[in-house]
Amino acid sequence: MSKAGADEGGAGGCGDSAKQLEAKDEKGGTLLSKLPAGPGWTKVSCPCCFSERVEPLVVVKLGGKVGPETKRWLIKMIGAPQKDGGAALLAHPGEDASGDIIVVSAPRCTLLRAAEELGLCKTYRSGDMEAFSYNDRDNFKDSDNMEAFLTLAERQYIVKYELDGLRAQKDLRIPGLPESRMLQKRDNIWQKLSSAGVVVDTFPLHNRKKLKDLGEAWYSGNQLAQPLGGWKYNTLLLHLHAVLFIQIAVKILHYMHLSLLEGTMIHNRWLRRCAHTRYLCLTYLDSVNDYFGSAVAFYFSFLDFYTWSLLTPAILGLTISYFSGEAQKEMVDSVSGSKVIINDDDSGPMISGHMLQAMFSMIWSTVFMELWKRRSSSLSYRWGTMNLAERFAEPRPNFHGDLGVNPVTGRMEPLFPEWKRDLRMVLVSVPVVGLFLGLVVLGMMCFYWGEAQVKQLHKDWDSLLSQALLYIPSVLHIVYTNMLGNVYRNVAQSLTEYENHREESAFENHLTAKILVFTFFNNFAVLFHIAFFKQDVPLLRKRLASLLIVSQLVNQVTEVVIPFLVDRFISAPHRTESEDDPQEDKFRNQRTLPVFPGLFAEYIELLVQFGYLSLFSCVYPLTAVLLLINNITEIRSDAYKICNLFRKPFSPPVANMGVWQVAFEVLSFVSVISNCWLLLLSPRLQELCREGGLTSTNVLLLAVLGEHVLILIKFIMAALIPDEPDWIRKKREQMEYTSMQALKEQKLQPEVS
Amino acid sequence: MSKAGADEGGAGGCGDSAKQLEAKDEKGGTLLSKLPAGPGWTKVSCPCCFSERVEPLVVVKLGGKVGPETKRWLIKMIGAPQKDGGAALLAHPGEDASGDIIVVSAPRCTLLRAAEELGLCKTYRSGDMEAFSYNDRDNFKDSDNMEAFLTLAERQYIVKYELDGLRAQKDLRIPGLPESRMLQKRDNIWQKLSSAGVVVDTFPLHNRKKLKDLGEAWYSGNQLAQPLGGWKYNTLLLHLHAVLFIQIAVKILHYMHLSLLEGTMIHNRWLRRCAHTRYLCLTYLDSVNDYFGSAVAFYFSFLDFYTWSLLTPAILGLTISYFSGEAQKEMVDSVSGSKVIINDDDSGPMISGHMLQAMFSMIWSTVFMELWKRRSSSLSYRWGTMNLAERFAEPRPNFHGDLGVNPVTGRMEPLFPEWKRDLRMVLVSVPVVGLFLGLVVLGMMCFYWGEAQVKQLHKDWDSLLSQALLYIPSVLHIVYTNMLGNVYRNVAQSLTEYENHREESAFENHLTAKILVFTFFNNFAVLFHIAFFKQDVPLLRKRLASLLIVSQLVNQVTEVVIPFLVDRFISAPHRTESEDDPQEDKFRNQRTLPVFPGLFAEYIELLVQFGYLSLFSCVYPLTAVLLLINNITEIRSDAYKICNLFRKPFSPPVANMGVWQVAFEVLSFVSVISNCWLLLLSPRLQELCREGGLTSTNVLLLAVLGEHVLILIKFIMAALIPDEPDWIRKKREQMEYTSMQALKEQKLQPEVS
Incomplete structure (x- = not known):
């Protein structure tokens, strides 16, 4: 703060400076858009933050009945410095004081301070990534140019972070609101305003120019030369x-x-x-990180990595199918649904392919996960998120507890004992989740029972009515599953809220884990039932093939085609933009897009895919091929979707895939057990054993022994491949060393000065 | 270094000051012993290190043919400041310049600097443990009184650390040694001197007074009131x-x-x-830590913890044995070795005891290991070893590689790439270890084959000669196993040396792991063979009982009684000490004691015990009782042994049990598999299943399912119990936070000053 002088008069880009933007827009290319002359931005409090151009980052949509005095108060709060309980941001009232939007931007100092608070790493003058420190800002590269220093996603997230963190410094009444909406001391202002209907929505703005550039590189390139996220990545x-x-x-x-x-x-x-090549590829992912934030960038990196890793199993699957001469039969089988070829199913050299596939998918899944971990840690270093300080930052807005002194940071904040949270998880969350899983099983059992009943009925009656009845169990089951899923989602949300996690990421991870377990169970219960209870390999194969083909088609249609059609033919006509529209209307238009639904659906799709592949692929060798084809289109459609069909999401900086990483790893462990079991079921193997004079007990013993050995090998492989590349390890140790040294130096300081 | 002034003349306690020691000895009680007047200690280089009393810490024994000029040079090297390539210690030539010992001590500054380098934590003025920093020494408690600040073990280790770290600053000839023994630049001086026969031995000195106090509290208290390391701990x-x-x-x-x-x-x-009670118990372990160092203290803490944890399984075992009325039979069976009661072996309610024991031992081993981890982390916090900086310190003396700049610390030191070490481990160490394990199996097979042959022979001939022949396979097997063990120990040493680990602890862990795997395999191969191939539960029970009783008796005798007798009747007569003996002779006398063989034998004994208990105890419920009895004597005998029968060992500060922790955890995992299998073998269970109409395949399937569920439960339990107590976690996070803050502050410093 050495530069923060007495000159309080320097204003952020006022009305007339907004005009200058227009001229600069061509040159810089990074500006979002011009703002018309008008009442202008709130004033910045320190001269170093003064800038001639202000980039609108976030739009706050107000409720229809919000009076001008409330809006003025809100703008004042947003613009006030933090020591006065404000957010230290820049606010612009839109066209006039009575409009229903506030455009928000952030001055340099606020951005830099928040970057330090979040624990972002940035390029130091030495060229290494180092945890950013506000006091040392001059030694960081580009720290005077916010648009180069922080990514667009980071700047927008910081605005949201500051708004969410607004707390009342004393009891006060919000102008224009009834007495019942009084703010208590330390109340979270933004939450209160949302529940009072003053703030309807807060969303980040798209930057049309950047978006166009990104889209061009991403999904609308030459279809042949760049089938994936970029030919560069392929070659990489x-x-x-x-x-x-x-x-x-x-x-x-x-x-x-x-x-x-x-x-x-x-x-x-x-x-x-x-x-x-690494450089070429990373520039492409960098721009995704830049525009959409690290959470989205991690998803696309993983999708790319996963898709290209599918090449080997796909080739192996094709080879096995071709040599066993089964490819055609499989296709026919899966499409026609006939069961005629059960008897000569595993004849010929199929057995070796079967075993090869099982062994391979085990090793492949381990190596794939380990290599991804390495890549993931390089990416988080590159994107400066390897050292996030969420633990030491303010707790999330919804966190509540008795006010006290945090023993770690020494700050005053709500505290909530760890054991209470554990107790809530063990005594409430686990039983409730178990109950819902039980309901899924119950539903499945009812479905099987109903199906048997209806089939019996159809056999007895054999009429058109009874044929129609045949569909009833399936329909009922689908309805039941969907309802259960919706109820569960709400329950999971409340449960996680009740667990009262301190950090946003912990909250997200626990919520995701809850829904994940349920969804996964929902998807795989039937397959496990067929594999382990019915022990019916041909049925499993048929089910897998139809699931792979049908569910992927359905996914693609519901995910992309329908939103696209809705957007093109229903929403778009109301949203025709012309160059002459006032800027405010353009901002408002972005709100007509639906909210981005989050990456959960995308990740769970990948996880279920990965499950099909690693758990059951040995019964259907073409799995990897189908997945590869699906994913190549998936990358483009996901990219198109996130760029064009939804509002831009806020995205907090993240260091890895979080709970998804764990889910994939757990799956790759379960795959060993599943593959061993499926091998055991293979009729050809059982026949071979009978020929070899082994009893079924001995075969089982051998399988169990084999499973244990394979799990051991998997453990050893996972332990041998280091989780981070050597150069990252060195950088990390270097950071630890310097901070250890710094601690010793600092202790000395009070003595010296 | 602000206090280090120009006055270089202040000498460490000179000849006459040594006389003053005598008077202070009574008061302080912490001094080792007086030193006679003589040429005196070398001079200290800074006035703050000057002290009137110097405590002899370590004795260096020189070779018989070492001339006075070499000794003088060596004393000069030991006393020279570090910037001149010396060790900055205090040296005393013993009775005169031609004697064959050098007594070494350390001045305050050297001790403090080394404490910082090792990363020891000490009590800060705030009362918390903090990483010690030399520059900030005045804020640490007791930092002016080395005998209170550093433990005796730490001071002695630091002396060894400094001596081991001596490196030639330039090519030089050692006076009195031939030209061929020239020192090259950066050669390790101490290694060179040892290989040249100049230095025969370096050992720390016992402190008779402290030792007596420790022994009184430890092993010679009232036998009834303090059966364990202290009644206090029991109640604790x-x-x-x-x-x-x-x-x-x-x-x-x-x-x-x-x-x-x-x-x-x-x-x-x-x-x-x-x-x-926690306070009472910890004072007792603290004094062990103080005198023998944290490695020994961790062993005794673990032994205490383990022994008291045995109470529950022992009570359960007794109950089961009593109620199943098997206790007497078991005893008779195991002693007489008769096999008559095989038929009604598992009759009555034994089956429930069997299962109860298996389930219990699984849960017990998990909870025990998790609670120990928590205790271990509290201890390492208490003893200031939680934050050791071995990674950042100088590499171990034997480490070699190309000279380069360490990318982490920026110091000049030998570098050796990680991948080369990995390659050596995978391509050389693993196959060689595998080969030796194969040789163990081969030996066992030859033994069984030989035994069968000899029995056949005996049956055919039935003479006295053939009866004698019956013993030959056993004798040969024992000789073979012992020889193999000795060869393997040397091979493991060379392999680990070849792997070229940078840190001493990594070297120790890899060496221990190698020997551990072999020893464990050696001990359990026979039992596993009986349990899993012969599937003979009664034989397993017999074997286990005899192993438990015989091997423990043998252990106690070889470990304690023989060294005690040797010491008392062979060594001691040559070592009659009288008060009038010159101090040097007393020092020399300590060398007549055998070298402490390290804790490997002690730990492996516990591990094998733990293996018997967790892997096989369900077939012999009295295991825990026998182990409990053994351990109660073991604690006292180990304590007596380490205090009286051996030279005092050097003991580096350690933060936990290292590789032993892992070994115990692996064992507790294997125990789940083993217990499931043994349950399956129980004839009663199999009978029950036959009655219930289950085929053996189905029973096996159930067992496999059960095993997987149990392993899952074990994983979840291990994940749910946090590895460190809450208060330690908070302290650790606080340390991380302050060092993060310090890093940011420090970056600012160059700007300000």
Whole structure:
């Protein structure tokens, strides 16, 4: 704050400066859009934040009945410095004081301080990423140009973070609101305003120019040359694989002291090429991170990584299907639904393919997850989210507890004992979730029972009516499952709210985990039932094939085609924009888009896919091929969807995929058990064993032994592949070392000064 | 270094000051012993280190042919400041310049600097433990009195650490040594001197007074009142258990908003009592930590904790044995070795005991390990070793590699790439260890084959000669196993040396892990063979009982009685000490004691015990009782042994049990599998299933299902019980927070100053 002087008069871009924006827009290309002359932005409190151009970041939509005095008070709160209980942001009242929107932006100092509070890492003058410190801002690259220093997503998230963090400093009445809406001391203002209907909506603004650039690179490129998120990434992954193998080979050569010189030369040449492709690929993901934030960027990185990793199982699956001559039969089988080929099902050399596939999918899933972890940690370093300080920041707005001194940070804030939360989880959440899982099983059992009843009825009556009755159990089951799912979602939300997590990310993770378990159970209960109780491999194969094809088609249609059609033919006509429209109307128009539903649906789709692949793929080798085809379209459709069909989401900086990472890992463990079991079920293997004179008990014993050995191998593999690349580990240790040194130095300071 | 002035003349206690020691000895009680007048200690280089009394810490024994010039040079090196390539310690030449010992001590500054380098935590003025910082030394409690600030073990380890770290600053010739022993630049001096035979031995000195106090509290107290390491600990553990239950109960009450006031009152009263007993117990372990260092103290803490945890399984085992009326039979069976009672073996209610024991031992082993982890982290906080900075310190002396700049600390030191080490482990260590394990199995197979052959022979011949032959396979097997064990120990040492670990602790852990796997395999191969291949439960029971009784007797005899007899009747007569002996002779006498063999044998004994208990106890319920009896004597005998029969060991500060922790945890996992299998083997269960109409395949399936569920439960339990107590977590987070803050502050510093 050394520069914060006495000059309080410097205003953020006022009415006339907004005009200047127009001229600069062409040059900079980073500005969102011009703002018309008018009452202008609120004043900034320190001169270093003064800037001639102000970028509108977030729009606050007010309720229809909000009076001008309330709006004026709100604008004052948003613009007031933090020591006066304000948010220290910039507010603009839109066209006039009675309009129903407030446009919000953030001055430099607020952005920088929040970046420190969130624990973002930025490029230091040494070129390394370091935790940003406001006091040391001058040593960070680009810290004078906010649009280069913080990504658009970060700037918008910071605005939301500051608005959400607004707390009343004393009891006060909001002008224009009844007495009953009094603010108590330390009440969360934004929550109170939302519940009072003053604030209807807070949403970040799209930047049309950036969005167009991003879209062009992402989904509307040449369809042949860039089938994925970018041809660059394709070549990158191939290169990376090749480089990995060559590196290992070179290292062995090196180690054996053989042809040292040549080895290193090849190595270096490849490393250069690798660095180049890595650069190309990362620039593409960087722009996603820049525009949509790290949560979305992590999803797309994972989707890319996963899709390209599917190449190997797809090739293996194709080969197995082709050589076993089963490909055609499978296709026919799955499409026609006939069950005629059960008897000669596992004949011929199929058995080896079966086992090969099971073994392969086990190793593949382990290696895939370990490599993703490494990639994930590089990405979080690159995006400066490896060192987030959420634990040390203010608790989330909904967190409540007795006011006290946080023992760690020494700040005054609500405290809630850990054991109380644990108790709530164990005594309330776990039983309720268990109850719902029980309801799913109950539904499934009723469905089977009903189906048997109806079939019996149909056999007895054999009329058109009874044929229609045949569909009733399925319909009822679908309705039941959907209702249960909706009820469960609300219950999960309340349960997680009741658990009272301190950090936003902990809240998200617990909520996601609850819904995830349920959805997963819902999806796989039937398949597990077929595999482990009915022990009917052909039925499993048929079910898997139809699920893969039908559910993916349905997904693509519901996810993309319907929103697209709705947007094009129902919403869009009301939203025709012309260049002459006032800027406010353009802002308002963005609100007509539906809210982005979050990444849950996208992730769960991938997880269910991954489940099909790793758990059951050995019975249907074409799984990987179908998934690969699906994902290649999925990348483009997801990209199109998030760019065009929804409002821009707020996205907090995240360091990894959170609970999804765990879910994928758990699945890859369960896959070992499932594959061993499916191998055991294979009729061909059982026949072979009978020929070999083994009793079924001995076969089972062998399978159990094999399973334990495989799990052991999986553990060892997971332990041997380090979770972060060597260079990240070094950077992290370096950070730890410097902060240890700093602690010692700092203790000395009071003595010296 | 603000106090380090120009006055270089202040000497450490010189000849005459040594005389003053005598007088102070009575008062202080912490001094080791007086030193006679003589040439005196080397001079200290800074006045703050000057002290009137110097405590001899370590004795360096020189080779017989070392000339006085070499000794003088060595004393100069030890005394020289670190910037001149010396160790900055205090050296005393013993009786005269030609004697074969050098007595070494350490001045205050060297001790403090090394404490910072090692990353020791000490009590800050706030009362919390904080990483010690030399610059901030005045804010730490007792930092002017080294004997209160650092434990004896720490001071002695620091001396060794400094001596081991001596490196030649330039090429130089050691006076009195041939040209071939030239020191190259950066050569490790101490290693070179040892290989040249100049330094024969370096060992820390016992402090007779402290040792006597410790021994009195430890093993020679009232045998009835203090059967364990102290009656205090006994009551502590009972209290802790009670407190735990009451705490949980009170929390539930509290949570239910029932009888809030009474609940809290009971709670508080118990908490006070608990704090008191915790204090009593910890003072006893503290003095072990003080005298022998944290490695030994952790062993004894674990032994105490383990022994008292055995109470519950012992009571359960006794109850089961009593009620099943099997206790007598078991005893008779195991002693007489007769196999007559196989048929009615599992009759009556034994089956429920069998299952109860299996389930219980699974849950017990999990809870035990989790509670130990919590205790271990409290201990490491208490002893200031939670934050060791070995990674950032100098590498271990034997570490070699290309000289380069450490990317983390920025210091010049040998570097060795991680991947090369991994490669060496995977390509060399793992196959060699596998080979030796194969040799163990081969030996066992040969033994069984030989036994069968000899029995056949005996049956055919039935002579005295053939009866003698019966013993040959056993004898050969024992000889083979012992030889293999000795060879393996050397191989493991070389392999670990070849792997070239940077940190001493990593070296120790890898070496221990190698020997551990082998020893464990050696011990359990026979039992596993009986349980899983022969599937002979009665034989397993017999074997287990005899192993438990015989091996423990043998252990106690070889570990304690023999060293005691040797010491008393062979060594001691040469070591009659009288008060009039010169101090040097007393120092020399300590060298006649054998070197402390390390804790490996002690730990492996516990591990094997734990293995018997958790893996197989369900077939022999009295295991826990026998182990409890053994351990109660073990604590005393181990304590007596380490105090009286061996030289005092150097003991680096450690934060936990290292690889032993992992070994115990792995074992407790394997125990689930083993218990499920043993349950399955129980004839009573199989009979029950036959009655229930289940095929053996179905029973097996149920067992596998049960095993998976139990493992899942174990995982969840391990995840639910936090690894460190709440208060430790808070302290740790506080440390992280302050060091994060410090990093930000420090970056600012260059700007300000």
